[in-house]
Amino acid sequence: MDIRLDGISHSYGETEVLRDISLDVASGQIVCLVGPSGCGKSTLLRFLGGLERPSAGRVLQLGTPPEGCLNPLTYVFQDFALLPWRSVRGNISLVLEDHGIRGAKAEEIIADVLARTKLTDFAKALPKQLSGGMKQRVAIARALAVKPAVMLMDEPLSALDSQTRELLMDDLIALWERQPFTAVYVTHNLAEAVRLGHKIVVLSRRPGQIREVVEIKKTLSQRGYADPELEQVQKHLWNLMRDEARAADEELLNV
Numbered sequence: 001m002d003i004r005l006d007g008i009s010h011s012y013g014e015t016e017v018l019r020d021i022s023l024d025v026a027s028g029q030i031v032c033l034v035g036p037s038g039c040g041k042s043t044l045l046r047f048l049g050g051l052e053r054p055s056a057g058r059v060l061q062l063g064t065p066p067e068g069c070l071n072p073l074t075y076v077f078q079d080f081a082l083l084p085w086r087s088v089r090g091n092i093s094l095v096l097e098d099h100g101i102r103g104a105k106a107e108e109i110i111a112d113v114l115a116r117t118k119l120t121d122f123a124k125a126l127p128k129q130l131s132g133g134m135k136q137r138v139a140i141a142r143a144l145a146v147k148p149a150v151m152l153m154d155e156p157l158s159a160l161d162s163q164t165r166e167l168l169m170d171d172l173i174a175l176w177e178r179q180p181f182t183a184v185y186v187t188h189n190l191a192e193a194v195r196l197g198h199k200i201v202v203l204s205r206r207p208g209q210i211r212e213v214v215e216i217k218k219t220l221s222q223r224g225y226a227d228p229e230l231e232q233v234q235k236h237l238w239n240l241m242r243d244e245a246r247a248a249d250e251e252l253l254n255v
């Protein structure tokens with residue numbers, strides 16, 4: 001299933017937040033959204049997930065969700081959102097219980113997503129026993145359990161330290177290589193965007209408009225840490241954003 005944003009504009013009262021955003025998210029691609037603070041990235045993600053409706057424009061689902069899909073548009077949050085009293089396994093089984101899936105079928109799905117996220121040995125652990133990176137892997141496993149058509153990832157690595165971020169980026173790439181998933185991935189971190197994005201959408205300062213869509217052809221597995229080609233793309237992205245990021249920053253300081 002592909003997703004198409006068709007002419008999305010939005011205002012909160014007097015504040016115009018997004019203007020005329022049109023964008024295709026193709027199945028099997030990771031699309032990163034970057035842009036200055038407050039330009040409407042998270043708002044756009046909420047429209048994609050159907051949590052809110054835009055003032056104008058449409059979010060279209062093209063084609064059918066994958067077989068066995070329980071929730072076509074599934075979020076992965078920055079703060080993991082795990083239930084502390086449930087084990088790793090229990091956090092994953094919860095979303096399946098919500099869809100009436102129990103017993104052998106649930107066990108099969110849980111075993112699969114634990115294996116894909118390399119968490120099999122941690123099934124019985126409680127969230128408090130896990131590092132931040134591991135908690136986010138559980139959140140990703142839980143999202144995968146519902147076989148989403150598109151994962152909506154709102155700064156999923158930003159609560160983590162830089163080494164853990166690097167490790168989790170490697171994990172996400174390995175996960176995608178084993179079985180491609182589709183994601184819209186909001187980040188402030190341009191290094192993350194060039195490592196993970198097939199397409200990087202640069203939004204302007206509020207009202208967010210698309211300034212440029214940068215496509216990276218290099219496969220995810222070929223993209224290494226401190227890759228000079230990716231550093232060039234990162235520089236280009238920063239050149240596009242620098243002045244507006246500064247202006248957005250100063251606007252926040254003046255509030």
Ligand SMILES: Nc1ncnc2c1ncn2[C@@H]1O[C@H](COP(=O)(O)OP(=O)(O)OP(=O)(O)O)[C@@H](O)[C@H]1O
Nearest residue numbers: 012017035036037038039040041042043044188206
């Ligand atoms: N429910 C709301 N009501 C009113 N204004 C809102 C609401 N949600 C967001 N906004 C405003 O819309 C603008 C865009 O917010 P949003 O969180 O989407 O931006 P963002 O690009 O994700 O920001 P950041 O990069 O800082 O996370 C901001 O000015 C924000 O204050």
